[in-house]
Amino acid sequence: MSTAASYKSPEVANIKNFEFSHYPAFARYIRENHLIDYVNEQIELSFSLNLPVLMHLKHLSREQLLELGIPSHTEFLLAVENSGLKERLDKAMKTWENDEIGIMKRDDLSTEDLTLGSYIRKQAQFKFLPLYTSDVNIVLSIVGEIEAYEAESLTASTNTYINIFRQRTNQHAYFIERIANTTPGSLYVYDLQHEEIVYSNNFTAAASGGELHPDDALLIKADQIA
Structure with a gap:
């Protein structure tokens, strides 16, 4: 049977619920065998692609970025393993919208950070696929599941960015109105x-x-x- 005939893309219902077949085991493989390399790969890609948010983190060395990145990336991979992606994504969006990120302000993130960040995370994971399996069908399934999650994640991030932008615009409008009316x-x-x-x-x-x-x-x- 051909590869095209045997490969099945993730069903829409499963995508929405973040229920994946092969992605969890692959995430565990990265966490247990290549965690440091995985985080470093994202740092290197961030610099090579000039991720805008790095301008706000330029006081940190790459070693410090690695140290800061390990816990969050470990948490992400564990969420993939344990079907906790939806909860983690919801929590991350609330943390961002409430300006509780810690090392940066919520307005420091741009739309380019969202799109490039998604691309960087995907590419870092794809790098380890050949080390994980040579089965083309499993590779295609994992790629499809990663793409499905990133599409949902990017949608959530974009909606949060729009909400933050609206809040900021409303605050500015109110501030200007108050100045005008008290002049x-x-x-x-x-x-x-x-x-x-x-x-x-x-x-x-x-x-x-x-x-x-x-x-x-x-x-x-x-x-x-x-």
Whole structure:
């Protein structure tokens, strides 16, 4: 029977529940036999690909990055082994959103960190596949299961990033509004093309009823021409 005919991709239901056939045993193999090399491979790839978040960790040596990375990568591999990926992913997203990462601020992570980070983790695992098995069907199954998890992980990370961005945007908008509304004077933004106020603070609205005085409009236009 051909490889294409005997290989079965992970079912959608299993992907959503992180229930995998061959990935757990492979994760155990890496943890028990190649943990240091696995973590070092991700560090090397992070530097070679210029992972943006490294800018916030430049005070740490590679030895320190290795020391910091071993516990978290061990935890990840154990989660794969023990069908705990969903719980670990949920916990990681909450830790990030609550700004409890510790060694960096939540806003230090960019979208490129998310996509490159996923790619780096996959490549580091793929490196050890030839050492684990020569069975093409098992290799294909493991690759499919790793890709399935990373797709779900990247979706969760992207959603969390969007939530954090929205929170930050709302905070900035509230801060600007508070400044505008407590400033002892009139502030407004005037659209010259449509001849209307597009933003005003409370003082402007109270004084003018939301409309710009004709004399003020003429002064603004004169300034534009000058």
